Amino acid sequence: AQSVTQLGSHVSVSEGALVLLRCNYSSSVPPYLFWYVQYPNQGLQLLLKYTSAATLVKGINGFEAEFKKSETSFHLTKPSAHMSDAAEYFCAVSEASGTYKYIFGTGTRLKVLA
């Protein structure tokens, strides 16, 4: 069965510092992987997705994520944090075949310190 683990429910970084949000998945078949961002009182919006075309995926707002099959990881990074990046981030997995559903992690709330 699929599952997603996000390490760290809260992460704080200083403005201008590297952002690293961790996501590990388990899936018996090659997965599709997603990162979503949720700003306060809003729905989730897609940041980026891995669909097997390239292991390093670039998304919106300067974020990127690298798929590492050997580590079953899909960590989200951004070289330099901005105050506007403060939000909650969700990793999600979907198996590559025969499913209509995504499994979401429990989320990581990112705080950016001035």
Add this chain to the structure above:
Amino acid sequence: NAGVTQTPKFRVLKTGQSMTLLCAQDMNHEYMYWYRQDPGMGLRLIHYSVGEGTTAKGEVPDGYNVSRLKKQNFLLGLESAAPSQTSVYFCASSRGQGAYGYTFGSGTRLTVV
């Protein structure tokens, strides 16, 4: 394009009351989903639909019913609300399975007292 629209945005119910949450999408998506979001638990799938006239149970379906009479609408019903159903409810839609990703609505914050 409006995308996915949820109504209402906020609601307070008394225990035992009923209500229907409406989700409407204008993207001609086949698949639609209802999730609930609770602190520390991420998003949990309540029900989903893979096409007009179809529905299926997700991870936490108890206490909820759904209908998809028209392709663009997906209704979530609570027949007898309980305090445990206090949550934020999100509707999402997708063009297909796997790689497409979801488009989410902005959510409905429901409080059951």
